[in-house]
Amino acid sequence: MSTALTVRDSATMLRRNLLHIRRYPSLSIMLVAQPIVFLLLFVYVFGGTMGAGLPGREGGGDRTDYLVYIAPGILVMTVASVALGTAISTATDMTTGIIARFRTMDIARVSVLTGHVLGAVIKTGCAVVIVTAFVFLLGFRSDAGPLDWLGAIALLMLIAFSLTWLTVGMGLAADSVETASNTPLFLMILPFISSAFVPTEAMPAGLRWFAENQPFTPMIDTLRALVSGAPPGSDLWLAIGWCVLISLLGYLWSRRLFLRVPAK
């Protein structure tokens, strides 16, 4: 199968997935609503107290300072939330008869998966725009220039790409749609044990070590630096490294699961 035909089949499958997103919008709406609810909860319920506890500010910060602090984490959670939906939609798709038809056709088989991934990345882009608009609506302001924002967008898309390959694999590995909606839940929990909502220095030793070394922390720290116009430093390379690693493992895992002959 030539590369040109693989690209062509992937584009065809992407069109199919975009039609699915349009025909079944309730899942997408729920996935975007999730991080927005967290945002409102953290800013308006916890924000006053949490802002006062932020280090490095004279007499503590206020609600808006806390909003600025958690905005990058909320954006990464948005990406994770959409990725979670991809596990569900992939598992659902695998239960339909048309997948068996695709397997009997002379097409680039992996295009079935790249269609899901590209569709999910586009969906994530839309979700990130909506959540960013909310963040600004609540009073987020930054000194970041256009180049910083471009970097932030590129990083978010890279995170989306890597998490999506991982969740496509989870969707394929799941024996039912119910399983597929449960296994990726850790992606929503992990950001809480990172630098997303509180500085890691505030955590007890063991937890702090975990929080500082898990992939979400360098991703969120890099994003925080970019959207505030500061240099991201070595976190940038750590974040990119994690994304590349997760993408690669997710891709190889998904490919292996999909290409294997069905058990029955």
Added chain:
Amino acid sequence: MTATNPAIEVAGLTKSYGDQTVLDGVNLTVPAGTVYALLGPNGAGKTTIVNIISTLLTPDNGEIRVAGFDVRREPAGVRAAIGVTGQFSAIDELLTGRENLRLMADLAHMNRATATTTVTAMLERFDLVGAADRRAQTYSGGMKRRLDLAMTLIARPRLIFLDEPTAGLDPRSRRDLWAIVREQVAEGVTVLLTTQYLDEADQVADRIGVLDGGRLVAEGTAAELKRRVPGGHVSVQFTDAAALAAAVTAHPGATPDAEALTLQVPSDGSIAGLRRVLDGLDDDGVAALTVESADLDDVFLALTGHASDAPASQTPASEEVPA
């Protein structure tokens, strides 16, 4: 593939899951441009054969060539030649009929203009114009089948495999489907289909293979099979139990049903045979009489020694003697 090469060649095909043998040495050959029907009850291995020749499953053993390509070593060649309509509808229910066909045209790498005209032509040919822009989810069973088949045929495959294509269809949709199969054959396409009904195989197939417990127990034209199966019978309805009892004495080989007051007398369908049945009956006691030709149950009984609905475990495959 040249005209002299068979479209499908299967030799020594075996497949098992754990210690459960599904296919136990199947041999079959389908010449190009003909229709072959695999006839057998549920669990006989029909779908497994279709899945293997359509590259969905790998066989344990056997030489299997489709359109001249080896299914294990050259699956892409096989896939490029075949179109498959499985037992379960293989359409995208969230897409409209038109979008489903367009998806297939795009995956067949047609250019934009050809794709558009072909999709329109298929919608017309399969009587789906009115529903073209509705989601396939809302289609009736017959419409889903037609769309499914249109998606299989849009790329003009040289071979088509149809797994129980008429299951769940009403008689009219069934006849429509047979007409489509005949049209394909007229265009030189090779067809392999599976069915549970002898009359369906009779209607469309050039050759029929009878599959039982993972083995091909008989093969031939419909007429050849029927000759080997003296399975026809006369079904007689009586007015009362006494008349039934009298008839049972006259026909010791017949099967009575005391509840329904009927008697099934074996008969080969000939005039002489029918006369022999009638001679043993008293016309006052008979309410109705029907002549039944051989059906799948008769074929099975004659060829395998057990009824088609008997669980395979009662008669292990190794003890079965091909007729």
